[in-house]
Amino acid sequence: MRQRTPQQNRAMHLYFGMLARQLNSLGLDMRTVLKESVELWWSKYMVRKYLTKPLLAQQGRDKLNQQGKVVAYRALVEFCEELGILEPFPPVSSAFNFADFEQMVAERLNEAGFEMRKILPNNIKLDWTTEYVKDYLWRPIQMLALGKDSTTDLATKEIDQVYEILNRHLSEKFGKRGFESVRFPSYEDLIVRNYAENKNI
Numbered sequence: 001m002r003q004r005t006p007q008q009n010r011a012m013h014l015y016f017g018m019l020a021r022q023l024n025s026l027g028l029d030m031r032t033v034l035k036e037s038v039e040l041w042w043s044k045y046m047v048r049k050y051l052t053k054p055l056l057a058q059q060g061r062d063k064l065n066q067q068g069k070v071v072a073y074r075a076l077v078e079f080c081e082e083l084g085i086l087e088p089f090p091p092v093s094s095a096f097n098f099a100d101f102e103q104m105v106a107e108r109l110n111e112a113g114f115e116m117r118k119i120l121p122n123n124i125k126l127d128w129t130t131e132y133v134k135d136y137l138w139r140p141i142q143m144l145a146l147g148k149d150s151t152t153d154l155a156t157k158e159i160d161q162v163y164e165i166l167n168r169h170l171s172e173k174f175g176k177r178g179f180e181s182v183r184f185p186s187y188e189d190l191i192v193r194n195y196a197e198n199k200n201i
Helices: 006-025 046-059 066-081 098-111 130-146 156-177 189-199
Strands: none
Touching: 006 066, 006 156, 006 189, 046 066, 046 098, 066 098, 130 156
16 A cells, blocks of 8 residues: 655644644643543653653752753652552663653553553643544544554545544534634645744744
8 A cells, every 4th residue: 555645644743733732722631522431541741741840840840951850850750659660760871861761651650550540630631732632533533434553554535534534523522612623734734834834934
């Protein structure tokens, strides 16, 4: 099967981001949109937003500079130990990559069965990200409608098919709360966006 073009990949990524922004702006966070039966697993981005930054703030720091990373590292390790995750993490060194460490924290939390709603209080809104739109909204529909797991396996007509189903579902379910159809980016949209990014408009 012919793989998607780079333009189609970029259009899908752009669409996921636009949809995430609209859902977040309407207060339709992941808890609201997804049923309780859907488990929300950690990613390094969610570890950064919902664990690293709040734990850093508890220590009276607001910047993730070199010293802040050391403080956040200790706080995250202690947090995991309190949950019973005792497998040692690599020590901080000059070659230490904090984003990789956050990914490791996400993986350990997921492996131990601590999905996000088991840890985060109900009053914390779980905002959508590009990746979470892809994984929790687009991919399940793709699997049901087409029996395909990877988005790279989709032909243009199949992308259109999944888009139509997702768009119709969100419009029917959340139209009264202000949800409006998010148009799938066209080739012209990508050209304009690329020009704006290159010109820093």
